Amino acid sequence: MDRSFLKLVSLAAAWLLAVVLLAGCGDKATSAAHTEAPGGLEVTELRYQGSVGAVTFPELAEDLGYLSPLKLKFIGTTISGPQDIQAVVTGDTDFGGAFNGAIVKLIAAKAPITPVISYYGVDDNTWSGYYVLDDSPIQSAKDLIGKKIAVNTLGAHHEFVIKEYLRREGLSEAEIEQVTLVVVPPVTGEQTLRASQVDVATLGGVLRDKALERGGIRPLFTDKDLFGVFSAGSYVLTNKFIQDNPQATRKFVEATAKAIEWARTTPPDEVRARYAKIIKERGRKEDDSSIKYWKSTGVAGTGGLIAPEEFETWVNWLVQDGTIGEGEVDGRRIYTNEFNPYRDGGELANDNGKN
Template identity: 30%
Template sequence: MSVNTSRRAALKTLAMFGTAGAASIILPGCWDKESGAAKSAGAPAVVKSVGDAIVEFKYPDNPSFDLIYLAEELGYFEGTRAKPKYVGKIAAPQLIPLVGTGEIDFGTRMVPLVISAIASGLDLKVVSAGGKTLEEAPHMKYFVRKDSGIRTAKDLEGKTIGFNSFGACAEFVTKTYLRQHGVDVNKINWLVVPDNQGEQTVETGNIDLAIIHPPHSGGAENNPALHKLWSDYDLDRGLGGMAPYSAHGKFIREHPEATRDVVRAVARAGNWVNANPEEARKITARRIGMDLGKVERYAYVENLVVTEPPIQYYIDILESEGKIPRGKVKVKDVYTNEFNPFAGQKV
């Protein structure tokens, strides 16, 4: 993507709010009972009316475990009014600012980034829940060298922690946990390191601890030179692990039916991943050219229905950190389940 005026404005906004410092329900009719795989034949999930135009939504083409890519692979956009239009790779810290300005129409990043973007005046809304943390499928993992001597939270004072961006889960979940264990987080050097570089960077000693998300955490998990300290499940039992999908406000207003089709497609894909984790790993490995043995998966919120506790959790943290004024953003400002056809259904 070219760097233009709106992108520069988005990046300035980003700097304002962070860069400074068990199986789910399977939707009926979609699955082969013997294999659990998606059927290739049969009626589409949404049948367009005659004359309905397909809306292309702008989306990043990143090397990640992502429900948009899986939904497309599984055929969940077929017969709908929505189709992804990939616009190239976009660095993680830029995703939410670019959703907020409309340079991309959808993006998935953690709740605190969305809250901060809304507080700064950007036009976006969470329309679908995403990943959730399970003990066996955490949202992120923490790795050190085996010979580092680092085994407790207090050992990290004076050390360098690498993580994928300021303003998101890796920063705030980690700082909250460290403070709870008596660590002065101001004595830690915080360095942005992309997930796909975290394993190598900690192994070579350029950082002391790497916080890595799936699918790339699998390489570090299997690296004999490294030791896993924790996962985010160990830190907060998953309260901070919801990684939702957000949409640009103008896109939502102009294309409500296409928005609904996107949310339906990713909800179906999330349920499919929960029921077919190994197949999902294979698709991801093939798509990004990664060795299957190193690919880790996410688990997803059932039907991707957004709940309020994970949002309030981050509002409280952002207010306590002084990142947003107290009372400026309410939970209802951040999300809507209006476009999720499964909202209100029992799981």
């Protein structure tokens, strides 16, 4: 028999076997995801990534009892919002969070995800600054040409803010390309700056306050200077997860929203004590010293309600940047407040999202 024909038959058989195996795996995944759960929920647990030395709002919600009977399953840590939401798309996690601009880019790339609740942002107490040493010759945007700026990840909050600052200060695109962004874990940003390995360090929240307490640095600009008070990032779920698990989706959003409001309305000392307790009890061998600098949630909308401009701003920015096309993404239609318990009575109840 002709060898090419045998090879073709062999390939066809292998392909058929692969299809059968994948179908079997798919059945197992579906049955596992829909194991009967208490409380009328479709699933029993949600997989997620956390942050070293920090407490996320879903983690707080679980500790406060708001998430029950759902449970969280920690699979690792991340310092990158884009990586966190990509893990949701690939099915490695059930939810993840990132800067809204990064979410817009992923949706423009046809990722089947929907933002469901805001989880971080900028207010009078919570914001990020871009710091230089006191004796640094850098005084303006022009001085950043040929210099290095430390950021936690590329393609997210800090890259957008830095480029916006440079553009507002009149730098050309060619000059902006000469400003180098260096990925540095946030916890080592200050050390990297003081060792003169970078010229500017991005410092926010507790890391910023710890650095300022030690002195010797000054801000060149801040994200609050540029954009004011706003929610900057959202948690996302895949559209399939929402469709297959509406009750679990509602429970997750509801619990996270209640945790945000608990942190917003509870005395800061009590919030800090709760965070320290959570970090100690989860046993990940973390340093919780930064918790004492916690000041506020930074979330603008009640219970993490999403406002249209929190996506429209970055859609317009990406269109202007040439990253996405005009009309490619509608910032008012890509998110939902449907599952948020504060929707009807909240200040953003009449928004035009996917309601």
